[in-house]
Amino acid sequence: MMASSICALILDSTSEEALLYHPNFGRGNLISLSHLIMRSLAKCGQDMVPDDAEAEADLHEIVTSGYSRWADRFPHIKEAVER
Helix, strand or coil: CHHHHHHHHHHCCCCHHHHHHCCCCCHHHHHHHHHHHHHHHHHCCCCCCHHHHHHHHHHHHHHHHHHHHHHHHCHHHHHHHHC
């Protein structure tokens, strides 16, 4: 969840098009990123120890609020999440 929350914060400042123009970022990276975001959006509340639940809920909130802000700029991620 930590990795996806960091990604969600980074995605706030860019777009899918900009990432795909970067020479070290390709479609495979975008697919992996889509899977990471999908798992994180689906995971909240599953298999959590009570002590970790609050921290995980905070990270989940970062991912969900970030996704709601930038989903339109990342059509492949949005399509994967909505499937």
